[in-house]
Amino acid sequence: MTDPSPRLPWIVLCAPEHADVLESEFGRYLRDYDIRVARSGEETAELLRAARTGGHQVALLVTESRLPDDQVHMAMHAWRGIVPTARRIVTAHWDHFMDDAAALRPGLATGKYDAFLLMPRGARDEEFHTAVTELLSDWGSTVAAPEVVAAEIVTPTPDTLTAQVRDFLDRMGMPSAVVHPDSQRGAELLASYDGPRDYPIFSRIGRPPLAVSSVRDVASLIYGRPADIDVERVVDLVVLGAGPAGLAAAVYGSSEGLSTVVIEADAIGGQAGTSSMIRNYLGFPRGISGMRLAQRARNQAIRFGTQFFTGWPVTSVEPGADGKPHVVRTEGGDVHARAVVISTGVDYRRLGIPALEDLVGNGVHYGAAVSAARELEGYDAVVVGGGNSAGQAAIHLARFARSVTILVRRPDLSATMSDYLIREIGYNDVIRVQPCGQVVDGGGDERLQWITVRDLNTGEETRREVAGLFLLLGAEPGCGWLPEAICRDDRGFVLTGRDIPKHLWVGGSPPANLETSVPGIFAAGDVRGGSMKRVAAASGEGASVVPLVHAYLGSA
Template sequence: MIPSTARPSIVIISPEHCDHLLDEFGRYARDYELHCAPDAEQACQVMRSINADGGDVALIVSDSLLPDAEVADAFEQWRALEPNARRLVFTPWERFAETVPLLRTHLARSVFDASLLMPRGVRDEEFHTAVTELLSDWGNMVGAPVVANVLIIAEASDALGLALGDYLHRTGMPFKTVRPDAPRAKELLHSLPPEERRLPLVKAPQFGKPFSPSSVRELAAMFYGRPDQIESDEVADVVIVGAGPAGLAASVYASSEGLTTHCLESEAIGGQAGTSSMIRNYLGFPRGISGMRLAQRARAQALRFGTRFWTGWPATGISRADGHFIVHTDGGDMAARTVVVAAGVTYRRLGVDEIEELVGKGVHYGAVTTAARELEGGHAVVVGGGNSAGQAAMHLARFAESVTIVVRREGLTETMSAYLVDEIEANPRIHVRGRAQVVGGGGDGRLEWITLASTRDDARERIPADGLFLLIGAAPHCDWLPDDIALDEHGFILTGAETPRSAWHDGTPPAALETTMPGVFAVGDTRSGSMKRVASAAGEGAGVVPLVHAHLDLHHR
């Protein structure tokens, strides 16, 4: 049992239904402190008291009708007090018709995370499914794990230590990072020979003794093995290179249809989408889902059908041998009758020397979710105008005192989904700097400030920055591919009718997602002309499997 002082709180606000709701939430009483207040002001007092005692509020549950405030205004007050808490509004059944239009408007602006009808009886599992999803989301993004499977010992400024933690977070692995001077760390370090006390140090039950990985990929390989562990004479039906949404969808559909399937991923399963703190416009998830959870669910689904995953080993090439393909890695080769390239993209570099020198020391490429916790009370800057940048800004605003989004355009409406633009406009902690770019930065050992330049007149301004997150466009990850695979002028893979006519056979282009190397297909962000959306990538991953079947039927059956 966790000591009561360590338990996070659920705060319920209702003028009429406190007793009923406390009874409904009784199933959570073992792990959460339950509080109930009759109005908005007394709820504020409860939250201030929890804060004064060093506690956390995980979930705020409010009646849609309060005696002393409009519910949207009340949630804004509570968000100022508890920016990390998840927010749920409920409506008694008799008030549903009159309140739902207004609540729908507030929900679209993310004033709260979910709007539900109040439970009318026991075992209302639809209601409690929403509650547990919100609590799970809070625990994953905010709450420290009660039981950490992996321990990392690293200095606060250690870029590799931060990267290892981010990798573990993206895999859904509970972990804890401690400083070398912490009692637990001292005890472990002193138990090792001096030559093995290199930082960062990782301790996990499955590894036996602690070890010091030199890279994220080395840690990933320790968890999931090496491709050369595959039987030397095994030829898979398909090897999928990349485990983002496209590669995961291809893995699920290929293995579910009986194809022997191997999926190769250079780092964490989920790709760039796996770093998104909350994806709200993916079909079937009305309350949104984090990229990590979406990726881990897809991986579990693919595993159920028989896909084998190999992480920590980027593909280094593709060649032909004995009527099939060889996918090369530094950890061994993989033989396959077909290959699906879903290697995704990487973020473009900023190209400012003093910023590049601080990567891992307050400067991050991509939305490093775990870094947000280090910014409590600080100032964060996000560079980029796409959905990934918007999601990163919303997540950072739960921790940082202020978040500035820097874009070269006038604003966000041309490049970001409308729902995210509305959420950002409604969040008082987030500010948008249009017509600006980062041209400098610095600090004493880590980032402390950046210099912005106007794209209109090059006027410059230095602003404080404790964290800089760069999400500034996509560069394809295709430099490892053979020359037989044609690329467009930007380096993305050409497929189908977009391929050069010299690659067509008797005037017929390759199949829709097939490259200029027959039997090798490309899906997702790495493909020329793709939409760069999670849903479209997953659609391409599913859609490539019939083409794989057709190729196998024609050439191998």
């Protein structure tokens, strides 16, 4: 359909019977993509091999539900082995959509393809194209280098801080690029920079470049600091933490008339924001990345008037007394609020091996670190952890890495991971699960090059060459900054409602369901003792806490 272009990513259509329909429908993408058409499964495979050999990126594979020379399941499996990063759609002609659905829909649950759609029957079938653009957007944000960037980082040698800044920007939904100071673009940026050449130097479009020494510097340049709030102003609600619980509290609080401020120590989205694809969240049949879910929620809250400040960990909370507001203190300023919701979530436990801790950001990552996946093409990676976040990270990494090993201490994944993820992992040839294993050592010259794994059954230790180690080691609440008046369990999680010991009940009545032992201070999400540790559950608690805040403010 188009002249060969080494620049445009490909959309490949496998259309044995209805090429006219699919070519017509995908004509709207011709400006930004090179549309290629094949007539069989083998011809499609040959086309994909040619793309790989020629260095062409394949963004999307679209196939009819019936092929003359293969079954769709088997063909998709083979095609993924050739271009693992491409998103995949099966579309059925309306004459046999219902007949094929029973056999093809189960493939979605095991990740064989990303969508099963009815072929458009006429012009402007926007339901079909919504699915296409969502998948192209997902591919573009995780695979392709951004064509348009929102921020640039000038540095001669990418280092740990540069990697941390890029990861923060990715999680905030801000495409970025690293620019060498000797390049033409680097010279253009530095021409407007008046200061010492302390790299990295950060530039946001429309703002002059500035040297930064931490991710917090970048966050404050973009989103400001809590001190920007008028010190005389007392807000109705301050939400501590912008994971799913905090974002839901912000949306419902501000939409119902509460002046609302959110303070987040890291990037919007919390741990959930690092998930490459959440497939079991209500209302997103094709899944949604944690970053996109978080940014949509943030934009929704901003629409209702919420103020966000990121990069500022809370250092202390001083409960109000005698009708005075609570005071939330950060290194960037204080916020006075009539009510507080603690939704700071949990942190991943540290591995505690000095040689590996020294390599954090250089091959060793706590969390999924989606931005690091691109660097692993042709290399081996290990994911440590058996929860859903670990499974999602492994599936994403498998698009890039030569092999991905999920390392767990348990005999298998069944006790800790959702069934749909276990099935998808089982279908993926790139991923294997190594049970009863533990990382005990590792190292490398400037970057991770090897780890040592101990078999917990035999005690045998094996050294492995790996380029990426992703540590998703379980939950620690990290609530040492909370005052003693807020009751916690023996693991440090915040207690609420009837879980609080009776001698701490005010007036002999238990606190509200999500209220802490301090009136007017609430907790929601993973930080709360007894919470479910799921994105949907955290969102539900964040929404549920707002009526309790209203009731408290109404009685105060």
